[in-house]
Amino acid sequence: MKDQEPREVSASRRAFLRGIPVLTAAAAALPAPALAAHGKHHWAMLVDVRKCIGCQACTVACIQENAVPEGSFRTIVSTYSVKLADGDQPAGTYMLPRLCNHCDEPPCIPVCPVGATFKREDGIVAVDGDRCVGCAYCVQACPYDARFINHATNKADKCTFCAHRVDAGLLPACVETCVGGARIFGDLNDSQGELRRRLDAAKAEVKVLKPEQGTEPRVFYIGLDERFQGKVEGQGTLWQPRKAHG
């Protein structure tokens, strides 16, 4: 079974085993751009919406892994009840996992007034917490509502693709925990990797969120209904975690 594991992860795992002694030092230095100096990888994610069961295991795993404060989310599975015209039931459920899109043209980076948000050479968009002033300009600029102000740190926060895990040769927590195998993480530069193979195989079906924004997202979707590609037109959710958070 080991042979079937994605190549990029195996390669990273080997690097991890070799580099155990420097692991803690590397984690401490995060998110210094120097970590990605090799530029060998271009990390990305493919979400196969058809396989998502909306269990929110990814949401919980992310919160656990990244100590996301109550009421805030780096990733969530947006869930919608959709009226069916020709089905046996009056409505069906549509699930759409959302997270930072780690865009290749990220609108959050140029607006940052202190250069705290940056793109690593491996494609991960990160925030330098030591530099961030919490002005929230990046929060405004992100077209995907992926950023927020973390009330525990008072800094801009977002999904990092679990950069600390990826650097250690592990998968992001949300990918590792995904029950339906809907999230595939890998290296776009690896032509033999699972991510690239899946993307190539599903070419015509692959979509991104809000393509008209020109942000070149690096989170791809299969099975993405056009009605959910941009701002969703419908009844908004009444559940607001902020109320509980205060």
Added chain:
Amino acid sequence: MTPDIVETVNVAREIAWLPWAVQYFFLIGLSYGAWLVSLPGLVFRRPGWEGISRLALLAALVCGLTAPVALLADLHQPGRFWHFYAYFTPTSWMSWGAFFIPVYLTGLILYAWLAFRPALARHAEEGGKLAGLARRLAYGGHESRKALVAAALLTFVGAALVALYTGVEVMLVRARPLWHTPLLPVQFFVTAVAGGLGLALVFNRALPGGGDPAATRRMAIGLALTQLVALLVGVVWLALGMSGMSPEHAQALAQVAPSANWKVSAVWAVLATVATLALAVWRPGSGLLIGLLALHSAWMMRWTIFIGGQEVPKTGAGYYSYQLPLGPEGLMGIVGTAGLWIFLFVVLTTLLPLDRIGQAQPARG
């Protein structure tokens, strides 16, 4: 009718630019707007403008000194404000703004000092409150025309840059269609000038005898013009959105049109502008009322744009609902800014009483 799509689970992103930001954009707008009103009397020496221009300068000063505090408070890491200067980022208009604000404030403080020096000296001579401090600040009380004009030029550069950056910074946010409209900086500017005129009118009314009626009428004409321009810009905005000529405006309109709250806000804004215009034209003597109306419109416009704009989800369905928190992140931020404004007003008018500022004064050697 049941909608086709009902969101059952999603995150509601909270407001990230707090009421502090509204206060900053309001006050900095009032400041440069009022500063413009100081020019006819103090720099161009237009007859009959001197008193009202001095009052406008006081308004510019009080608002200009309060505004950066509100901006600082809007940062979630205010202690790191120095990062703006340590890590200049030329791609960010906010980063540029951190340099434009000191240019404007340096010019404004210098210009105000040069303009108020003779009055400060007179206040000291006549044994007014804090006479000793007034004497020291007057530093001889000479009127230096060339220095005043030079300071006005510096302030003009700063004011223009501040007006530009505050508009463009918001306009560039493509992720928020309501903000990403080319007319937004124009709307900010027009309402800022109207607010500046409004505050000068309120100060004028506070003078003994209700202020100079001729000055009130002149200001009313200016205010009527700003309201006319504001209405025209509003019409163009709507026309661009409804006709589809401008995709940005069409998208912005489509996002807010279904909302009852937004419809009420739009009607309110139009009625307030029309009422101010009508009163300014037909009742130019109602300086206090039109002044307060203009201030109200300038604040409401910014509140609606910033807080209302952040209530529109970028990806989720419907609208987020915002309730003003009572703590520092909400109501106390507004009250606190107002408190600082009143404190500065009291300090400055103790040093130089309002009636002394509002008087037309002879030049000193």
